[in-house]
Amino acid sequence: xxxxxxxxxxxxxxxxxxxxxxxxxxxxxxxxxxxxxxxxxxxxxxxxxxxxxxxxxxxxxxxxxxxxxxxxxxxxxxxxxxxxxxxxxxxxxxxxxxxxxxxxxxxxxxxxxxxxxxxxxxxxxxxxxxxxxxxxxxxxxxxxxxxxxxxxxxxxxxxxxxxxxxxxxxxxxxxxxxxxxxxxxxxxxxxxxxxxxxxxxxxxxxxxxxxxxxxxxxxxxxxxxxxxxxxxxxxxxxxxxxxxxxxxxxxxxxxxxxxxxxxxxxxxxxxxxxxxxxxxxxxxxxxxxxxxxxxxxxxxxxxxxxxxxxxxxxxxxxxxxxxxxxxxxxxxxxxxxxxxxxxxxxxxxxxxxxxxxxxxxxxxxxxxxxxxxxxxxxxxxxxxxxxxxxxxxxxxxxxxxxxxxxxx
Numbered sequence: 001x002x003x004x005x006x007x008x009x010x011x012x013x014x015x016x017x018x019x020x021x022x023x024x025x026x027x028x029x030x031x032x033x034x035x036x037x038x039x040x041x042x043x044x045x046x047x048x049x050x051x052x053x054x055x056x057x058x059x060x061x062x063x064x065x066x067x068x069x070x071x072x073x074x075x076x077x078x079x080x081x082x083x084x085x086x087x088x089x090x091x092x093x094x095x096x097x098x099x100x101x102x103x104x105x106x107x108x109x110x111x112x113x114x115x116x117x118x119x120x121x122x123x124x125x126x127x128x129x130x131x132x133x134x135x136x137x138x139x140x141x142x143x144x145x146x147x148x149x150x151x152x153x154x155x156x157x158x159x160x161x162x163x164x165x166x167x168x169x170x171x172x173x174x175x176x177x178x179x180x181x182x183x184x185x186x187x188x189x190x191x192x193x194x195x196x197x198x199x200x201x202x203x204x205x206x207x208x209x210x211x212x213x214x215x216x217x218x219x220x221x222x223x224x225x226x227x228x229x230x231x232x233x234x235x236x237x238x239x240x241x242x243x244x245x246x247x248x249x250x251x252x253x254x255x256x257x258x259x260x261x262x263x264x265x266x267x268x269x270x271x272x273x274x275x276x277x278x279x280x281x282x283x284x285x286x287x288x289x290x291x292x293x294x295x296x297x298x299x300x301x302x303x304x305x306x307x308x309x310x311x312x313x314x315x316x317x318x319x320x321x322x323x324x325x326x327x328x329x330x331x332x333x334x335x336x337x338x339x340x341x342x343x344x345x346x347x348x349x350x351x352x353x354x355x356x357x358x359x360x361x362x363x364x365x366x367x368x369x370x371x372x373x374x375x376x377x378x379x380x381x382x383x384x385x386x387x388x389x390x391x392x393x394x395x396x397x398x399x400x401x402x403x404x405x406x407x408x
Contacts, residue, residue: 010138010139010141011139013138014135014138014139015131015134015135015372021353022040022353022356022357022360022366022368023040023366025357025360025361026038026040026360026366029360029361029364034364035364036360036364036365036366037364037365037366037387037391037395038366038384039365039366039367039383039384039386039387039395040366040367040368040382040384041384042180042242042247042335042336042337042384042386043247043386044241044242044245044247044336044386045245045247045248046386047386047387047388048388049245049303049386050245051244051245051246051249051289052244052245052293052299054292054296055240055244055246055289055292055293058288058289058291058292059249059285059286059288059289061288062285062288063285066284066285066287066288067284068284069280069281069284070281070284070287071281072273072276072277072279072280072281073097073099073100073101073273073276074099074100074101074253074281074282074287075101075284075287075288075290076096077291078101078253078287078288078290078291079096079099079101079253080096080291081290081291081294081295082099082101082253082255082290082294083095083096083098083099084294085294086225086255086257089223089225089226090222090223090226091223091225091226091234091236091255091257092225092226092230092257092259093230093257093258093259093262094225094255094256094257098255098256098257098262099253099254099255099256100253100254100255100256100272100276101251101252101253101282101287101290102252102253102254102276102282103250103251103252103279103282103283104239104241104250104251104252105208105210105237105238105239105241105252105253105254106132106252107250107252107279107282108237108252108253108254109132109133109136109206109208109237110132110136110139110140111254111272111275111276112136112206112235112254112272113136113137113139113140113142114136114139114140114271114275115268115271115272115274115275116140116142116171116172116204116268116271117137117140117141117142117171118141118142119141119142120141120142120143120169121141121142121143121169121170121171122142122143122144122145122167122169122170122171123137123142123143123144123145123170123171123172123173123174124145124146124147124162124165124166124170124172124173124174124203125137125144125145125146125147125173125174125374126146126147126148126149126157126174126175126176126179127146127147127148127149127373127374127375127376128149128181128182128339128370128373128374128375128380129146129174129176129373129374130176130180130181130208130373131372131373131374133174133176133206133208134146134374142171143169144374145165145170146374146376147161147162147165147173148161149179149182149184151182151330151341154184154330154333155179155182155183155184155330155339156184156186156187156190157175157186157190157194159190159193159194159197162194162197163197166197166201166203170201170203171203171204172203172204172205172206173194173197173198173203173204173205173206174206174207174208175191175194175205175206175207175208175224176208177191177207177208177209177221177224178209178211178212178214178215178221178333178334178335179211179334179335180210180211180335180336180337181337181339181368181370181373181382182330182332182337182339183314183330183331183332183333183334183335183337183338183339184330184332184333184334185215185219185221185333185334188222188227191222191224191227192227195224195227195228195229195232198232199228199229199231199232204233204235204265204268205224205228205232205233205234205235206235206237207223207224207225207234207235207236207237208237209221209223209224209236209237209238210237210238210239210241210242210243210252211242211243211334211335211336212238212243213243213298213300213304214242214243214300214304214310214334214335214336215304215333215334216304216310216311216314216332216333216334217333219333219334221334223236224236225255225257225258228257228258228261229258230258230259230260230261231258231259231260231261231264232258232261233256233257233258233261233262233264233265233268234256234257234258234261235254235255235256236254236255236257237252237253237254237255238252238253238255239251239252239253240252240286240289240290240293242335242336243298243300244289244293244300246286246289246293249283249286249289250282250283250286251282251283251286251287251289251290253290254272256269309388309389310336310385312389313385313386313387313388313389313392314331314332314338314385315389316389316392316393316396317329317332317338317383317385317392317396318331318332318338320392320393320396320397320400321338321340321383321396323400324396324399324400324403325346326342326343326345326346326347326403327340327341327342327343327400327403328340328341328343329341332385336384336385336386337382337383337384337385338382338383338385339370339373339380339381339382339383340380340381340383341379341380342379342380342381342403343379344377344379347379347403347406348408349378349379349408350378350408351378351408352369352370352371352378352379352380352381353369353371353372354408355369355378355381355406355408356368356369356381358402358406359399359402362402363398363399363401363402365395365398365399367381367382367383367399368381368382369381370382383396
């Protein structure tokens, strides 16, 4: 008998539990006829958040001319719109050639890690994080080092912990702002502190800003690139999937800023250009959504301002979670998630993945355990705030009922 064919060792430390083993159990239950409330992934369309009609019309109208490959960095018109968005956001010195369009931000994160990291190089990534950053660093031969965010300070990054974890192998630091999974939005002063540390140590700054327009209670978001010094390279990630409800279009972009920073990073940028060329180009039809999405009235405002559905759903989740004995939740100021803490003295949980599986089996609700976001303790879960407010209210009531009788 032939030896079994095994996966590459490069995947040994790669993990993405948002679509992990518990989801397999959910699919099995669905195959058996059960209805599962999926609060595990920020996918807007299944909950009624559909792409704006104007975007759909522009993509359809341009389909006849969307045949064939385009420039490896993306359509000129789309990159021009992104460049103009940088001007609006105050990110200086961004030209057409500083914009790379990808098949979603996910592709660009992997591309950036592959272009930068040699085996054993370290990348500072927040804990909790969006786990693709950690997976991409591992897959690229790097070593993710997780700096802590402080729940008692609204989930702001711990600057002292960042300093303590920088070594001679550290190449870059990642910011996720607004944050997934906590919903935190970092004040400009905090971002400036992180930039100062990065500048002192010559680190590339990666800023994941995919939720920059999903903000609550008058919160303002300032792009990292707008706060950096000219001699710093900042790589900003953004896209259409969340603010524009175009998750399946797979249309994201990566922006390079910092005049002197780019000059000092010419070799790295050549690597990015090479990788962009190797995959030929991002999907062309969806790129026709970018100019329309970024221009004109921003329909996301109808959802996040008073009377808006996303704001109402955030409020229900925050209020109901904090009403559960032994559960506390920092109010999310942005994004589409809540990251509540289960007091270990009330809920002595030692395996949060097992708890999430037991919740699925008992209540048919699918969450993601906190350790899947590289949080070091099994005392948190992430809840997606996309369903209607009454659905979320019912789900959290059922979660409370589950916790009241759950023991490990």
